[in-house]
Each structure stands twice: as C-alpha cells, then as structure tokens.
Amino acid sequence: MQPLIDNARTHGQRPEEFAPLAAGQSPQVLFITCSDSRVVPALITGARPGELFELRTAGNIVPPYASEHPTSEAATIEYAVEVLGVSDIVVCGHSHCGAVGALVRGDDLTAVPAVQAWLTRAEPCPTGAAEDPAVAEGVQNHVLAQVLRLRSYPFVDKKLSAGQLTVHAWYYEVHTGSVLTHDTASDAFRAL
Numbered sequence: 001m002q003p004l005i006d007n008a009r010t011h012g013q014r015p016e017e018f019a020p021l022a023a024g025q026s027p028q029v030l031f032i033t034c035s036d037s038r039v040v041p042a043l044i045t046g047a048r049p050g051e052l053f054e055l056r057t058a059g060n061i062v063p064p065y066a067s068e069h070p071t072s073e074a075a076t077i078e079y080a081v082e083v084l085g086v087s088d089i090v091v092c093g094h095s096h097c098g099a100v101g102a103l104v105r106g107d108d109l110t111a112v113p114a115v116q117a118w119l120t121r122a123e124p125c126p127t128g129a130a131e132d133p134a135v136a137e138g139v140q141n142h143v144l145a146q147v148l149r150l151r152s153y154p155f156v157d158k159k160l161s162a163g164q165l166t167v168h169a170w171y172y173e174v175h176t177g178s179v180l181t182h183d184t185a186s187d188a189f190r191a192l
Contacts, residue, residue, distance in 0.1 A: 091169055
C-alpha cells in the first residue's frame, strides 16, 4: 500500500495538469470492462484523464435493461450515451477472467453468494474449453453476449439506428498485453 500512498501524495503536485478537468468532461468512449485489477483501461488505450468514461463490473456483465428497477450499470450507460454523448462503447473482456472461468467450469460459488447471484446475470452462460486457463473462447463468447445485451437498451438501440453510436467487442490478453477486436465479417477476434 505504501507505494500507492506515496504516489497519491505527489500526484496533486502538478495542479496545472489537472486544472482544466474542473471545467467538465467530454469523453468520446464508454469503456465497459471487468473489475479485475490486471485490466487498466487507461493503460491499455493510452487515455488521459477525461478521455474514457468507465464502467467496471465483475465479469464485465451488462445486466438486462429494466426501466422499473434500473441498475447502477444501466444508469452509467444511460448517462454516457444520453448526457455525455459518447460516440463509441467498448465492451472489453480479458483472458484469465475469474468470473467467466467460474461460469464456464460450473464452479460452486455458494461461499460467495453475492458473486453467485451477480453471475446469474451473465445469461446465456458462456461456453468454452473449461481446461483453458485463459478461458479465451468463453470470454470472447461472453463479450459478444454482453454486446447483444447492450444493444437491447432502448437508448443504445436508438443511437445505433441513427448512426450516432458504434459498439466494439474487445478481448484483452493479460499475459501478453495484446488487444483483439471482433471482426463481424469473419465472426472472429483479430488483432487491432
């Protein structure tokens, strides 16, 4: 923890770098990814403060849209699309994902009931090679399912239909740093 504290102490010693951020934010991209500490959107993309609006959930799950009982995830997506006017949304899964791995393997999660309940929102359950430690196939299938779920949000669908929004499916390899994107023409993940 001490190195993090030391950095936090010196971080604010460059006020001229941060002062313009007080005027507001205008990110172009909503980046939806896993809460996993190995996935750092700004590091992956090279984004500076104010350039990415982030939504991080266990397993990068986009829950079903429900207008009567909205989730915090839906509120974040709605704010990014309707208020901030992002032009792109990236749904980024990653290799070695514990959440997707647990689903693919059918792990017993009764010891972590909140995690177990959250992961039920990942339906359909991702499929892939259970013996693959990277869970690549399962994560890639899961990312595509979350993109479809995202497209079912009425305000996302409206902006997509109007050509004002683009949704991207990414797969990040934590062990190599490589990023793959889903190519709809070939229905495969390929290097960016």
